[in-house]
Amino acid sequence: MQKIVVEGGAALNGEVQISGAKNAVLPILCATLLADAPVAITNVPHLHDVVTTAKLLAELGAGITIDEGTIAKGSAITVDPTTVHSQVAPYELVKTMRASVLVLGPLLAKYGSAEVSLPGGCAIGSRPVDQHIKGLQALGAEITVENGYIKAHRNGRLKGARFVFDVVSVTGTENVLMAAVLAEGTSVLENAAMEPEVVDLADCLNALGANIEHAGSGRIVVHGVERLHGGTHDVLPDRIETGTFLVAAAMTGGRVTVRRARPDTLDAVLDKLRDAGAEISVDGDRITLDMHGRRPRAVDLTTAPHPAFPTDMQAQFMALNSIAEGVGVINETIFENRFMHVQELQRLGADIRVEGHTAIVRGVERLSGAPVMATDLRASASLILAGLVANGTTTIDRIYHLDRGYENIEEKLSALGANIRRISG
Ligand SMILES: CC(=O)N[C@H]1[C@@H](OP(=O)(O)OP(=O)(O)OC[C@H]2O[C@@H](n3ccc(=O)[nH]c3=O)[C@H](O)[C@@H]2O)O[C@H](CO)[C@@H](O)[C@@H]1O
Numbered sequence: 001m002q003k004i005v006v007e008g009g010a011a012l013n014g015e016v017q018i019s020g021a022k023n024a025v026l027p028i029l030c031a032t033l034l035a036d037a038p039v040a041i042t043n044v045p046h047l048h049d050v051v052t053t054a055k056l057l058a059e060l061g062a063g064i065t066i067d068e069g070t071i072a073k074g075s076a077i078t079v080d081p082t083t084v085h086s087q088v089a090p091y092e093l094v095k096t097m098r099a100s101v102l103v104l105g106p107l108l109a110k111y112g113s114a115e116v117s118l119p120g121g122c123a124i125g126s127r128p129v130d131q132h133i134k135g136l137q138a139l140g141a142e143i144t145v146e147n148g149y150i151k152a153h154r155n156g157r158l159k160g161a162r163f164v165f166d167v168v169s170v171t172g173t174e175n176v177l178m179a180a181v182l183a184e185g186t187s188v189l190e191n192a193a194m195e196p197e198v199v200d201l202a203d204c205l206n207a208l209g210a211n212i213e214h215a216g217s218g219r220i221v222v223h224g225v226e227r228l229h230g231g232t233h234d235v236l237p238d239r240i241e242t243g244t245f246l247v248a249a250a251m252t253g254g255r256v257t258v259r260r261a262r263p264d265t266l267d268a269v270l271d272k273l274r275d276a277g278a279e280i281s282v283d284g285d286r287i288t289l290d291m292h293g294r295r296p297r298a299v300d301l302t303t304a305p306h307p308a309f310p311t312d313m314q315a316q317f318m319a320l321n322s323i324a325e326g327v328g329v330i331n332e333t334i335f336e337n338r339f340m341h342v343q344e345l346q347r348l349g350a351d352i353r354v355e356g357h358t359a360i361v362r363g364v365e366r367l368s369g370a371p372v373m374a375t376d377l378r379a380s381a382s383l384i385l386a387g388l389v390a391n392g393t394t395t396i397d398r399i400y401h402l403d404r405g406y407e408n409i410e411e412k413l414s415a416l417g418a419n420i421r422r423i424s425g
């Protein structure tokens with residue numbers, strides 16, 4: 001089992017390139033199933049979840065060609081959906097990655113039926129898919145849940161409809177959006193997720209011949225088309241990876257420029273970093289954060305759907321507050337169990353009190369290194385950040401979570417001056 005070892009104390013300085021977004025590339029890979037010809041996707045990050053999705057598409061019969069590319073350019077994946085012969089997404093693949101449920105809408109819309117294993121919960125919460133199912137039913141799908149599988153089929157084409165999501169769901173919006181693309185007539189998706197990754201998916205689908213309007217707003221309009229052609233799409237830069245490096249710079253008192261980022265997707269995060277005392281400048285696709293050697297100030301925040309503060313940055317700001325001046329109050333409103341990192345940060349000496357969905361963090365002058373256990377993806381990132389400023393050595397176990405969503409994080413941090421390495425055993 002691999003671990004990450006961090007020796008704390010170095011301020012981060014330099015430039016780092018941001019990879020393509022995990023949460024954009026996964027729905028886009030699934031969306032290729034809707035096309036009638038090969039689709040080439042570029043700026044694909046090297047992530048475990050990308051490999052799992054490629055395996056799933058291959059299991060369905062799609063042809064997958066991977067061009068490893070370079071770190072500078074990201075890699076490219078071409079999916080040829082013309083050979084798809086199965087509509088079953090098995091538990092073995094879906095259980096390792098919740099985003100596998102994103103093949104449901106495309107398989108149903110294009111091939112008339114789909115059997116997709118229920119993804120189940122994960123460390124951060126129960127993660128139901130009722131909104132995915134209700135939205136597809138609104139388009140005319142017949143859906144049952146049996147033996148742990150969502151079994152969906154349609155008689156004739158799906159029919160455009162108005163659907164109001166009860167809760168804002170990112171992958172729920174994506175699944176229903178993908179199905180609506182090939183439906184007959186117009187669909188209106190109300191209370192839709194406004195995340196930049198939904199917009200990137202819609203941009204990709206429109207490049208393949210779909211007719212989607214107002215993605216990025218809470219009311220997406222989809223005029224159904226009969227078919228999608230092949231094409232290419234360059235994946236959006238990862239705003240959560242971007243935010244994670246900026247928090248690392250802020251916590252260590254350093255100066256870091258992230259390049260190939262999308263600053264316009266990070267307003268709420270950049271505002272909080274400014275509140276923490278960071279000087280931030282934006283120049284095109286580059287963001288520079290300069291902390292001038294200062295200790296950050298604690299910040300209060302509440303997670304909520306985009307454009308508010310993202311839940312996927314909550315753990316990283318918990319790490320920042322742990323060593324900040326003052327007291328920061330963090331409210332988690334998206335996932336009921338997303339404070340698993342608290343106990344591990346406490347092992348490093350953090351002063352955190354949890355009351356329901358609220359964590360009250362009183363900054364301490366210094367954390368001290370210890371062996372800790374990663375519980376989920378962003379929890380892993382928060383432990384690395386804490387390790388960067390802790391006295392001595394922090395060893396992080398169960399880092400397979402990290403490899404789901406961060407490309408070469410230890411190499412990128414090393415290049416910025418961090419003392420971090422991966423070990424086996
Ligand atoms: C692959 C991907 O893009 N993952 C992101 C996506 O996850 P994901 O799409 O799974 O998260 P959702 O936006 O669906 O979840 C938001 C909230 O809605 C609830 N809910 C969701 C669906 C549903 O059918 N019923 C329901 O009640 C969830 O329990 C949660 O409380 O958005 C999350 C919230 O920004 C991020 O943390 C994840 O990184």
Ligand SMILES: C=C(OP(=O)(O)O)C(=O)O
Binds near residue numbers: 022023098124377
């Ligand atoms: C929770 C996350 O991802 P997923 O929805 O893929 O579990 C995340 O990216 O932080």
